[in-house]
Amino acid sequence: MEATLLQPFLEKKHDESRQGEAFAPFQEDPIPYKKHFYIESYGCQMNFADSEIVASILKEAGFGATRNIEIADLILLNTCSIREKAEQTVRKRLTEFKKLKKAKPSTLVGVLGCMAARLKSRFLEEEKLVDLVVGPDAYRTLPQLISEADGGQRSVNVLLSREETYADIAPVRLNSNGISGFVSIMRGCNNMCSFCVVPFTRGRERSRAPQSIYDECQDLFREGFKEVTLLGQNVDSYHWMPDLSIEEKTGITKDHYNRQPVNFAQLLEIVALISPELRVRFSTSHPKDITDAVLHTIARHENICKYIHLPLQSGSTRVLQLMNRSYTREWYMAKVERIRELIPECGISSDIIAGFCTETEEEHQDTLSMMSLAKFDLSYMFFYSERPGTLAQRRYEDDIPLAVKKRRLQEIVDLQGRLSHESNKRDLGKSFKVLIEGNSKKSDQQWMGRTSQNKVIVFPKNEQQLQPGDYAWVQVKECTQATLIGSIL
Numbered sequence: 119m120e121a122t123l124l125q126p127f128l129e130k131k132h133d134e135s136r137q138g139e140a141f142a143p144f145q146e147d148p149i150p151y152k153k154h155f156y157i158e159s160y161g162c163q164m165n166f167a168d169s170e171i172v173a174s175i176l177k178e179a180g181f182g183a184t185r186n187i188e189i190a191d192l193i194l195l196n197t198c199s200i201r202e203k204a205e206q207t208v209r210k211r212l213t214e215f216k217k218l219k220k221a222k223p224s225t226l227v228g229v230l231g232c233m234a235a236r237l238k239s240r241f242l243e244e245e246k247l248v249d250l251v252v253g254p255d256a257y258r259t260l261p262q263l264i265s266e267a268d269g270g271q272r273s274v275n276v277l278l279s280r281e282e283t284y285a286d287i288a289p290v291r292l293n294s295n296g297i298s299g300f301v302s303i304m305r306g307c308n309n310m311c312s313f314c315v316v317p318f319t320r321g322r323e324r325s326r327a328p329q330s331i332y333d334e335c336q337d338l339f340r341e342g343f344k345e346v347t348l349l350g351q352n353v354d355s356y357h358w359m360p361d362l363s364i365e366e367k368t369g370i371t372k373d374h375y376n377r378q379p380v381n382f383a384q385l386l387e388i389v390a391l392i393s394p395e396l397r398v399r400f401s402t403s404h405p406k407d408i409t410d411a412v413l414h415t416i417a418r419h420e421n422i423c424k425y426i427h428l429p430l431q432s433g434s435t436r437v438l439q440l441m442n443r444s445y446t447r448e449w450y451m452a453k454v455e456r457i458r459e460l461i462p463e464c465g466i467s468s469d470i471i472a473g474f475c476t477e478t479e480e481e482h483q484d485t486l487s488m489m490s491l492a493k494f495d496l497s498y499m500f501f502y503s504e505r506p507g508t509l510a511q512r513r514y515e516d517d518i519p520l521a522v523k524k525r526r527l528q529e530i531v532d533l534q535g536r537l538s539h540e541s542n543k544r545d546l547g548k549s550f551k552v553l554i555e556g557n558s559k560k561s562d563q564q565w566m567g568r569t570s571q572n573k574v575i576v577f578p579k580n581e582q583q584l585q586p587g588d589y590a591w592v593q594v595k596e597c598t599q600a601t602l603i604g605s606i607l
């Protein structure tokens with residue numbers, strides 16, 4: 119999953135500087151569990167969704183979730199490995215558990231996610247207080263590994279799977295606002311972008327059975343959620359094929375939506391038809407795979423949000439080839455124009471990497487000019503961080519000096535700031551259907567919500583008895599670079 123977006127949930131995107139988010143159940147669990155786990159998640163939304171799967175598996179195994187790390191019997195870090203800084207954040211956090219373990223030696227510490235999958239048993243050698251190292255496809259084995267560790271045997275399971283999608287596990291919603299829920303539709307990635315660790319830490323692509331996705335989205339809607347975000351590293355390559363070999367094992371193709379092959383456009387429609395009241399978002403798209411069928415489906419359904427996160431990474435075709443992104447500058451621009459042709463009001467955001475191996479000053483200018491051409495509403499921007507074991511690390515020298523990387527990144531960030539502000543200014547006077555998510559951070563006299571284009575908008579409460587989860591039509595009166603400011607119509 120390219121780095122990814124959407125204030126506020128975008129903030130979750132690979133924000134390695136961000137403190138891990140401690141979880142507590144959406145509603146405090148009434149059941150008095152004998153044992154408790156405490157979990158912090160780092161990195162992308164996929165990791166946060168995985169933590170909800172982990173919570174479900176642990177609940178089944180008799181663990182209750184707690185926000186209070188002092189009382190936890192099991193402390194888990196669900197880690198990110200997308201950049202060096204993300205791993206440094208985790209190592210620093212682990213040092214803070216020394217005191218806790220000293221005070222309560224029976225406490226187990228486990229690391230999950232991409233850093234666990236990348237380091238494997240080395241993690242146990244390098245971090246003495248870690249008892250469990252569990253990769254993204256091995257969470258079902260957690261209860262067994264915990265009992266082994268309880269017995270004093272520190273354990274590792276980072277096996278990758280070609281089938282595992284956790285489709286039959288109902289996530290325990292953690293830290294949710296009860297309005298927006300995340301539903302993973304596939305795992306792994308078959309693209310081998312040369313800078314990326316994901317194919318090595320999350321394995322080959324596999325698509326989850328559409329019936330289980332439909333059921334989970336419908337359950338969320340019945341629970342009062344008004345928005346679902348379908349998650350995948352590259353949602354455009356979602357492809358369900360009824361597989362008779364699985365049929366014998368699981369009877370999975372008996373279910374209505376599992377009987378036919380289903381691609382991403384069809385899956386979007388299946389979920390959109392649950393209810394016009396349910397908003398549908400998705401992340402992340404890939405420029406080489408996004409189809410007209412997906413764009414027509416978005417245009418056909420009012421409740422599929424008019425917003426696409428389409429990572430560019432670089433504006434130079436030569437650098438894109440080194441990155442093994444499988445598209446050119448011209449191809450990318452043609453996709454942006456096609457999106458705007460079929461969905462004129464569509465919001466587009468992106469990811470940009472500054473200072474990739476051998477990038478010239480001219481090619482950096484290509485990235486800046488491409489951003490201006492595409493008029494991104496928002497982007498996630500980083501400088502290149504060499505990752506061990508990736509194609510780029512094995513083939514290319516990380517030859518751009520750090521000072522140059524930082525200067526180029528700053529130019530990209532400054533440009534994006536102007537583009538975001540100009541994009542918000544283009545919305546002045548327009549009215550949007552907004553899903554209310556809660557109070558604005560600044561005042562409880564104001565609502566905060568998002569437009570279909572995924573822009574954050576704040577507006578004063580009025581006499582209408584609105585609640586989080588309600589829709590309201592709001593006219594934009596003012597704006598900042600990051601926020602629209604309006605009033606209810």
Ligand code: SF4
Pocket residue numbers: 119120121307308309310311314315316317351352404
């Ligand atoms: S390999 Fe490429 S497409 Fe796959 S997760 Fe990494 S950056 Fe995204």
